[in-house]
Amino acid sequence: MKIKCIIIDDEPLAIALIEAHVSKIPNLEIIATCNNALEGFEVLKSKSVDLIFLDIQMPLLTGIDFLKSLSHPPKVIFVTAYREYAIESYELDVVDYLLKPISFERFFKAINKYFKSLESHTKLETVVSENNQKSEFIYVNVNKKNHKVLFSEIVYAESLKDYIQIHTKEKTIVTKDKISDFEQKLPKNFLRIHRSYIVNIDKVTAYTAHDVEVGALELPIGVSYKKDVHKTLRNP
Incomplete structure (x- = not known):
């Protein structure tokens, strides 16, 4: 089963890096990339999404405020250059918190956390x-x-x-x-x-x-x- 993912990030280089990491993992599929949270919201209205790679500091709406606005959000992995939001992010029950630039090793560890969260939730x-x-x-x-x-x-x-x-x-x-x-x-x-x-x-x-x-x-x-x-x- 393919895990349907979207990337929400205002940095093109960050999007490109995550896409490159995802391409190495057969179970993952990027179905959309978005430059801000409002674009991501439109995708969520029209498509079934399993996992969001979500930046925090973005124009219009931060990733944290965007996540708080969703009543039934998919699983989320935060990708950010800022350490100071880590505690607040875990209060939102995110899968992981990745600091840019993201190595493939660290990215792969986050994906393993995602799959383990599914296994532990329901057998x-x-x-x-x-x-x-x-x-x-x-x-x-x-x-x-x-x-x-x-x-x-x-x-x-x-x-x-x-x-x-x-x-x-x-x-x-x-x-x-x-x-x-x-x-x-x-x-x-x-x-x-x-x-x-x-x-x-x-x-x-x-x-x-x-x-x-x-x-x-x-x-x-x-x-x-x-x-x-x-x-x-x-x-x-």
């Missing part, structure tokens, strides 16, 4: 049944207990600020997670249709220009997601 396993058919599931933490949920049983997931409601046919499970992080843990038959909703394509019974139907339930399609949602549902 994803694949089991093989007796008939050799793969059955995939995820463990989600509820009240300090890890519960197994089969992907095939999930109808849709709904974001409630820092929590996710996982709706199955039989029950609803609430776990602490951000929808952008939860989205990364799901297989390809799950589709983000809105800032607050992810749906299992296999459970979709109908759709219109504005919503997706799962049985009698109607889930809205976000404006910025319409193009990708309709394309995916037409060609599942």
